[in-house]
Amino acid sequence: MEHPDREVQSAIIRLNDALCMWERATSRESVLIIREQGGFEHRSVSGKPGVPPDVPDDDLFNIVRG
Secondary structure (H helix, E strand, O other): OOOOOHHHHHHHHHHHHHHHHHHHHHOOOOEEEEEOOOOOEEEEEOOEEOOOOOOOHHHHHHHHHO
């Protein structure tokens, strides 16, 4: 799902790109979850969007809790 504001959507993409590069360099992992009133939701793992909706947030958090 894309954010209705182009600037916000662009910032999300840039943040995911930066997280990918950071994680490649450091071997760290991250989870990014953005939720907004009105139904917008973005979830990415290690800078990669497209987390299936049937995966619970707790499962994603367990990735970084290690």
